[in-house]
Amino acid sequence: MGDVLAARSQMAVSLGFHILFAVVGIAMPVLMIIAEVRWRRTGDAMYLELAKRWAKGTAILFAVGAVSGTVLSFELGLLWPGFMRFAGAIIGMPFSLEGFAFFAEAIFLGVYLYGWQRISPRAHIVAGSLVAVSGAASAVFVVIANAWMNTPAGFQLQNGAPVNVDPLAAMLTPAAFPEVLHMLLAAYAATGFAVAGIHGFMLLRDHRNAFHRRALAVALIVGVPAAIVQPISGDLSARYVAHWQPPKLAAMEGQFRTESGAPLRIGGIPDVDAQRTRWAIEIPHGLSLLAFHDPHAVVRGLDAVPRRDWPPVPVVHIAFQIMVALGTYLALLGIWVAVEASRRRDLAANRWLMRAVAIASPMGFVCIEAGWTVTEVGRQPWVIYGVMRTADSVTPMPGLIVPFLVISALYCFLGVVVVWLLYDLVMRSPITREGDRATAPAAA
């Protein structure tokens, strides 16, 4: 493994690991707050229990997210000093703002988690809401920084160095809005369905369990609307990519040749040497229609750029197919849930629906990983699209496979532990059944 590939792999592992926890940090506070507000309104102690258990899980996940985010802030320099030396002054701004947002998140999470008995109910709910708001704000700022790497702006090149740096223009790039929107919706959809899936699975065993019924309802309130709206935001993202990063779109779609009325390929495996995508279901004019809203629009294929500027096509194409397939499943499932709920049917008693929800549990997170693979691998071979190559920004330090293996081993270990702890937390849920006399758990 060469040093550049090792560095890229380490970055991928670090980002792929961190994003899971970051996403939970964005959406989980919303679930906790809904549960707490319901408890305060109704006095139903089961909601308090729910808020506290979710808070416990969130505390574990947030801690891992905080430290793995720290790792990333260092790795930007440890692995890509050339990139940071070039870009620090241009996009340090959103990173700094993210730092402030993260600060607020950490402060109010501390208040929320440890403050149940120490502050007024209103203050407690405000603290929790601030965690949710600052979590979302962190995501906005970080994704803005990533958007700049895709559509760099806010500087001019002079002898290979940036001049006339304008950090505000660097924050308002064309990619910023579609990427931010897509990520925020993804966070709520993925977390909502992940939680709903866990409780849906438990409801398959006993659909009258009052604890899991309440948990399911709250989780779906967050997950369903986001999942239903997400395809619209996906369309927006795809059109921005089509306009600003044609090679990335071409790789996503396995589109080797420039053509008008390009077909939409579903599935298939791109064969880079033969320059065609095999075994795909092709919908005529589909891609032109989706990407440009015109069935005869010209879609630039990979042949429009030199071979050395191609991203790794199969990875991008397959990751994109996975994201779209699972995202579509979640959107359809969201519609099903919405229809059932609007008819006031008992969701938990519907075994087929609960099965569909249970298997959806990991899907949102797989979507997020696949989506980031599309946007990051699809940007290659550039670290700053069209400006700086990834290989030119890597650290001169040799033997990068060693830190890659160290970080990977560390994260594997943490991943296993976190899954095991959360499993333990879920399995020790209360077993009060709906209709039983409420055996309210004492407030701890």
Added chain:
Amino acid sequence: MATAIAFVALVSLNAYVLLAGADFGGGVWDLLASGPRRAEQRALIAEAIGPIWEANHVWLILVVVLLFTCFPAVYAGLAIALHIPLTLMLVGIVLRGSAFAFRSYGSSEDAPQRRWGRLFAIASLVTPLLLGVCIGAIASGRVGAVLEELNGVGARESFVSMFISPWLSPFTVAVGALALSLFAFLAATYLTVEAENATLREDFRRRALAAAIAVFVTAFLALLLARWHAPRVSAGLLASSWAPVLHVLTAIAAIAAIAALWVRRWHMARVAVAAQVTLILWGWAATQAPYLLPPTLTVANAAAPSRTLALFLIALALGAIVLLPSITYLFRVFKSSRAHEPGASRAK
């Protein structure tokens, strides 16, 4: 403007050392917990750190984003020459934080509690050591020297001379040990204030006094070794015009801290120890001003374009308006009075 921002960086680092430093020091005392009140000592440490360690940790992130926004060349340089100790420090940071969270929120059974406690404590010991090593490496001027070689043409240096010897020397190790002792001193002193009963307070008083001796020994050692390994530090601390003032002030703070512990004036001891640590940090900064990475990168020549600096200062001001009251609130809620029902602070 660049000077103002460098000043902010130092203040943030100062806050990190005083706050997160004490959290790490708490981990050290968790590792060294002994005697009949071992469990109570650990419980007190966990309760003291629990609500605030994540917020305290963010000061480090603030230093990092500040460096890469406003002094990108310095950040890139540090990341190249100190790749190995920084990576190891990150492993320490990750394990410390995760293990603490796993212990606090995971299974309350005995065996996992002990296992995570041990990991949390060991990581708390290793991380400050590495942080000190990195600061020692910067102070010694070797990091900057490596970067000069990198930029120079030809002269292909060996792996060891590029990526190991910049940070591994008796001096840097002594600074690491000093950082560790200081953090332990801070933590033990703070814990005397936070302890709820007199016997526990006495436990941490003894520990604080022991740590004070360790601080004295390691500080002396670092100063001695600086003569050979960090001449700029040595010259600054021994010969410059401000040196006597600094030494007198630091000595006053150190003596005040020990005296206050001796006569059991806990709050006064807390202030004095914080002042002592602050003076040591600022003393280091003074020896290398105006250099960020001696011998070449200064505050002025490594600074980002002025537009970036101006925007950063604006963002900082806005951030401070939001964050300072929030931090004050956090500490008021959890640190002001100990008159609360025991155990109430932890979500059960």
